[in-house]
Amino acid sequence: MAIKTYHDVFVEQLIRRERPGGEFLFKCGAVLLGLILITAAFVLARAFFPFFFALVVILEFFAFVYTVKEFEYSFMNGECDFDMIQGKRRRRTVSSFSCREVAVMAPCEGHQGELSGHFTSKLDASISPKAPDRWFIILEREDGSRELLLLSPNERLLAAFKGALGRKMEYKLPEANKDMAE
Numbered sequence: 001m002a003i004k005t006y007h008d009v010f011v012e013q014l015i016r017r018e019r020p021g022g023e024f025l026f027k028c029g030a031v032l033l034g035l036i037l038i039t040a041a042f043v044l045a046r047a048f049f050p051f052f053f054a055l056v057v058i059l060e061f062f063a064f065v066y067t068v069k070e071f072e073y074s075f076m077n078g079e080c081d082f083d084m085i086q087g088k089r090r091r092r093t094v095s096s097f098s099c100r101e102v103a104v105m106a107p108c109e110g111h112q113g114e115l116s117g118h119f120t121s122k123l124d125a126s127i128s129p130k131a132p133d134r135w136f137i138i139l140e141r142e143d144g145s146r147e148l149l150l151l152s153p154n155e156r157l158l159a160a161f162k163g164a165l166g167r168k169m170e171y172k173l174p175e176a177n178k179d180m181a182e
Helices: 021-044 046-065 155-168 175-181
Strands: 010-016 069-076 079-086 090-098 102-107 121-125 135-140 146-151
Touching: 010 155, 021 046, 069 155, 079 121, 090 121, 090 146, 102 155
Parallel strands: 121 146
Antiparallel strands: 010 069, 069 079, 079 090, 102 135, 135 146
């Protein structure tokens, strides 16, 4: 009697999106505006001051918590899901695809011509637009639409993609990670 062995590949990666400078200015402005509103409520309407104070505190909470954005890449046996997590509370799937739909996967460096083509949708799920190790995936769906995905994968995720994509991926695995892809 032979024992069946299963070689499931499951890799998950969670990245936190770096905040651009504009978000920092937004948060400083929100704090300044909150202080101005609290001061104005205290001076003009002392009877309603607790109400205005509570309202400003709640609005500041939402302004700070829900501007934190994280992305989770989940790869399992050639199927990939990209989830966006806002405020460490709300999760929604922003892209889901099979490796059969991938036309090409490559590092962004040196491929700017391919990134400027016509796409029905673009998703930047990388750490930041200026991250050095960004990769792109071009998906060609059955309905004829083309999608561009930008991501910041780690070595384990790259090895999993290499095992599923083969020649569609422009990447050479380091010697230590070749056995993970097989």
